[in-house]
Amino acid sequence: MTRPFRIQQNAREGSLLVNMGPSHPATHGAVRIMLELDGERILNSEIEVGYLHRAFEKTCENRTYFNLLIYTDRLNYVSPLINNHGYALAMEKLLGIDVPERAKLIRVLLSELSRVSDHLTCLAAMAMECGAFTVFLYNMKAREFLWDVIEQTTGARMTTNFIRIGGVRADLHPGFKEATAAGLRETRAVLKDVHGLLDKNKIFLSRTRDVGVMSRENALNWGWTGPALRSTGIAYDVRKAFPFGAYDRFEFEVPVGERGDNFDRYMVRMREMEQSLRIIEQVVPLFERSCPRVAAAGLEPAAAVKASRSRRQEATVKLSPNLEGAERSVQSEILSSDRRYVMPAKEEAYTSIEGLIAHFKYFMTGHGIRPPKGDVYSAVEGGNGELGYYIVSDGTDRPYRLHLRGPCLPLLASLEELIRGRLVADIIPTFGSMNIILGELDR
Amino acid sequence: MEEKSDVLSDLAARVPGAVLETSAPLGDLTIVIRPESLFEVAAALKDGPGGFATLLDLTCVDFPDRPDRFEMVYHFFALSGLRRLRVKLRLPASEPAVASLTPLWKIADWMEREAYDLFGVTFIGHPYLRRLFMNEEFVGHPLRKDYPWRKRQPVIPLRTP
Amino acid sequence: MELVFVFLIVGLLGVLLLSMNALLGPRRRVTPVKQSPFECGSPPLQEGMPSFPLKYSLVAFIFLLFDVEVVFFFPWALVFKEMRATALVVMLAYAGILAAGFAYAWKKGALKWD
C-alpha cells in the first residue's frame, strides 16, 4: 500500500475523509483533492497532482528544436497559440534572430484570439459548475466563431503549431478580415449577455463574492501571476512589463480587481477579454499597409491544372498566400531573413540546388537548428499567467534541457490554503476561477 | 546596467563570499553561488533593496559528466523594479542536498517536491518531501539523463488488447 | 363478482412487474470493485463511514414533524365551508400546540447550523 498521505496521518477522530478525485467534473479531469470534512466544513485538504504528467520535458530532450513545437501546443491546450508564441520567442532570443513586421502582427492577432477563447472556456466551465449552464453554451458558441478564424489561417482548430521559430508558417488567409469581424461581433454579443446574466446574479455573487480571498503579499509569496494576481490589485502583465513581439505598439489597459476573491478573478477575465478584442481591432487594419497584395498574381491552381492538360503552361500559378512556404516574395515577409534557422521557400527548394540542400539540411537530424551553447529564460503572458521557457542548449540540434514555468502550479498549490475552513461547495468556484490547466501544470 | 551592480553589491555586503561568478548571458542577470549559502542569499534577496518578492521558478539541470552533477537554477522576480535574477548552484552527484526555501516562499514546497521527484535532489527542512508527479512506487528519477526515455513502470498490470 | 377480476389483474400486474427485471435484465456480473463506493475512481481514504454529525438528523426530524402537520390542513380546508367557526377554533388549537413545539425547538438551538 502507498505510504499514507499527510491528511490521513493527522486526520482527526470522527472526521470524514473523502476524495474529490481525478475524474471529477469540477477538477477538470486530473486533480485529486483529498478532503477532511466535519459535516460540510473542510478541516484540512491535500491535493495530489501528476495524473496528467506526460513527460513533456523528457520528450523535448529527445526531439529536435523544430519537432518539439507540436508539444508546446498541448501545454496550455486552451490557448495553444500563446504557448507557440512563447517557445518561438525564447528560441529567437537564444538564436538572436529578428522576425519581420508582418509575422509579428500575425502572431499578436492569433495570440489574442487564443487568449479570448481561453478566457471564454475558463469562464464557461466556472459558470457551469456554479449552475449557470446558459453561460457555458453561450461561451462555447462564441468560441466556435473565434476558432473558425484560427482554423481558416492555421488549418487546425486547436493544435495549430502555426507560430514557428523565426516567424509564422504561412500568411493569413485572404478572407481573414470578414471571419475576424464575425468573431468579434459574436463575442461582443456573448460578453454583453454574460455580463447581464452573472454580474448582478444573486446566486453567482453569493457563491463567488468573498470566497477564496487572497491578499497581495500572500499572492506574491505564492508566486501568483496573471489574472489571479491582477485580481488582488497588482497590475503585473508580461505584455506591459516586458513588451515582446509587437505588443508595445497597441494601447490596452490592464484590468485590476481589488479584493482578490473569485468574483474579482471572474471580472478581471471579462475585462481582459474586452481589452484583447480591442487589440485585435487595432491589429486588423495594419495588415493592409504591411502587405497590400494579398494574393499573388497568376493562374488559379485548378484552372492551371486543366489548362496544362492540353499544352504546357508558362504562366505562374496563383497560390494562396496561406499555403505553407509558397513563394520567396511571400516568405520574406513572414519568416526571418536569417537563412540558417529558417526553412527555405518551396520556390527555392524546387528550383535551385542550394535551396534543395538548405531544405534537406534543415530537416536532417544533426543539421537543423543548432543554437549556440548557453541558456535562456523568456516569458510570455499566457492565459493564466507568466508562461516562461527556460532552455539550456549544448550546441546540438536537441535542447539539453527545456523547462516550462507553468503559471498554474502556484495557483493550485495555494488552493489548500484558500479553502481551509470553508464549505465543500466553495471549492468549485475557487478551483474554476483559477482556471487550472493540467497540461502546463503536470507538464 | 547600473541597478545590476547595486543588487550584487548589496548581496556581497550581506552574504560575503557567497557569489562565485556573475554574468549576464542574453541580458538575463545570472549569479552562481555556493550551495551552503543558498538560504542566506535567498533571504537577502527577498528582504534586500532588490525587492525580489517572488520565487518565479525552481528547476534542476543534470550534467552527468561534470563533477558537480546537478545544477539547481532559481529564478527570482522583483515586481518593484521589474527585474529577473537567475541564481545557479551546483550539487555533487553522490547525495545532492540543498537547504529548502519553504520558510521564505510557500510555493517552494511544490517546486521542491517536483525537483525531488524528477531529479532526486533532497531539500533539508522541507515539511513533506514526497513525490509530486510520479506515483509512490516509482523507482528512479525520470528526468535524470541516465533514466531511459521509454522505461515504463505500470501501476497496474496492463492487459494485451 | 368483479372483485375476483380486480384481484386477478392487480395480482398479475404485481407478479409481472416483479419478474420483469429477471425476464429482461442482463446477467449481473458482481465484482468486489463494483460493490465498493464510487470515490471518483481513487481508492477510499478510510474504511467505513464515521458517524454523521447530529445536526443533519435533527433537521430531518423537525422537518418530518411539521410536514405531517401540514397534511392535516388539506381535509380541514375542504370541510371548512360547512363548519366555519368550530373548524377555525379546532385548527387554531392544533396549530398552536405545534407552534409551541417549534418555538421550543428553536430556542433550544436545534436549528442552529454551524
Added chain:
Amino acid sequence: MGLNPFQAAWFTTTLNSMLGWGRKYSVFHYPYVTACCGMEYMSAACAHFDIDRFGFGWTRFTPRQSDLLLVVGTICQKQAPILRTVYEQMCEPKWVIAFGACAVSGGIYDNYAVVQGVDRVIPVDVFIPGCPPRPEMVLDSLVKLQKKIQKTDQDWRWKKKATS
C-alpha cells in the same frame, strides 16, 4: 428437455433488436476527460455540433448511471488504476469509446509516463483517431457505436450460459 418457447430463435432476436433499438437512442455517457481532447469534446457536446441530436445528450458524472465511458485525452500510468475502477463500477451493458490519438494509442507521447492506448487498461468498442478529432468525426463514431449497440445481443438471465 424440449425447445421451450423462450429458447426459440425468433423470440429472442425480436426482443434483442427491440432492446437494441431502445438503447441506442438514449445513451448516457460519462465523459472521462483528462487532457486537450476535452476542449474538442466541449465543442462537440455543445450547441454547434451537438451530440444530443443522437441521443447522447445526458452527461452523467457517475459510472453507476452511465452506459458509455467516453475516455477523452491522455491516460497516464498513474491514471490507469482510476480508469480501471471507474470502468468496473459501471453497470452492464456498457460501452467504451477511446476519444483522440492519446486514448487510442498513446498518440505523440511515447514515453515513460503514458499508457500506450486505453485498450491496455479496459476493452474499447470504438476508436476515434485525430489529435484532437474534429467534432464531425466524433459524431460519426457515435453513429458507429449505435450500430454496434443495435447488434449486440443480450445475455439473458434465463438462457443457458452459452459463452464462458
